[in-house]
Amino acid sequence: MEIINHEEKNETEEKGNEQENRIKKKIEIEDGIIIENIVATAKIAENIDLGRIVMAFEGAEYNPKLFPGLIYKDRGLNVSALIFRSGTMNITGVTNMEDLQNMVDRVLQRLRSAGVKVNEKPEVKVMNIVALATVSEKLDLPQIAMGMGLENVEGYGLC
Numbered sequence: 368m369e370i371i372n373h374e375e376k377n378e379t380e381e382k383g384n385e386q387e388n389r390i391k392k393k394i395e396i397e398d399g400i401i402i403e404n405i406v407a408t409a410k411i412a413e414n415i416d417l418g419r420i421v422m423a424f425e426g427a428e429y430n431p432k433l434f435p436g437l438i439y440k441d442r443g444l445n446v447s448a449l450i451f452r453s454g455t456m457n458i459t460g461v462t463n464m465e466d467l468q469n470m471v472d473r474v475l476q477r478l479r480s481a482g483v484k485v486n487e488k489p490e491v492k493v494m495n496i497v498a499l500a501t502v503s504e505k506l507d508l509p510q511i512a513m514g515m516g517l518e519n520v521e522g523y524g525l526c
Contacts, residue, residue: 399500400498400499400500401498401499401500402462402463402496402497402498403462403497403498403499404459404460404461404462404495404496404497405458405459405461405462405463405464405467405493405495405496405497406457406458406459406493406494406495406496407457407458407459407461407467407491407492407493407494408455408456408457408458408491408492408494409455409456409458409471409489409490409491409492410454410455410456410486410489410490411450411454411455411456411471411474411475411478411485411486411489412454412478412483412484412485412486413454413484414452414453414454415450415451415452415453415454415478415483416452417429417431417436417437417450417451417452418431419481420437420477420478420481420483421437422481423477423478423480423481424437424439424477426439426440426442427439427440435451435452436449436450436451436452436457437449437450437451439474441470441473444460444461444466444469444470444473445460446458446459446460446461446466446470447459447460448470448474450474454486456471456474457494458470458471467491467493468491471489471491475489
C-alpha cells in the first residue's frame with residue numbers, strides 16, 4: 368500500500384501551476400514601449416554605380432577599399448542609409464515607420480536626380496527593432512524565445 372502525502376502532492380502541483388500561470392499571465396507594460404532603433408532593408412534599384420552617384424548625397428562616404436557600400440547620414444532625420452551596388456539599401460536609426468518611409472523617399476529622390484532608374488515602390492522590410500519597456504514581471508527571455516521557436520534573441524536585464 369502506497370501512502371501519498373496530500374500536502375506534498377498539492378505543493379508540487381501548486382509549483383507547476385504557478386509556473387504555468389506565470390507563463391500565461393498577461394505581462395503588463397508599465398510606461399509603454401520605447402522604440403530605440405529600427406533596421407530595415409529595401410531593393411531600390413537593379414544596379415547602382417556608387418562612384419558616380421556619391422556626389423548626389425551631400426556628406427556621403429564611399430571608399431570601396433574599406434567598405435563596399437555608400438554610407439549616407441541624413442542629418443535632418445538623424446538616420447543612416449547604406450547603399451550597395453546591387454541596389455539594396457539598409458536603413459538604421461529610425462524610431463518610427465514615418466521616418467523610415469521619409470528616408471526611403473529622400474534616397475529615391477536623390478538617386479533619381481543622379482539619373483538612376485529606381486524601383487518606384489520598393490518593398491521595405493523591417494529586419495530588426497530595438498525597444499525598451501518596463502514590465503511588471505521578471506522574464507526568462509531565453510525560455511520565452513525557445514517557446515516561440517526563435518534562435519537569435521538578445522535581451523539585457525530580462526533574465
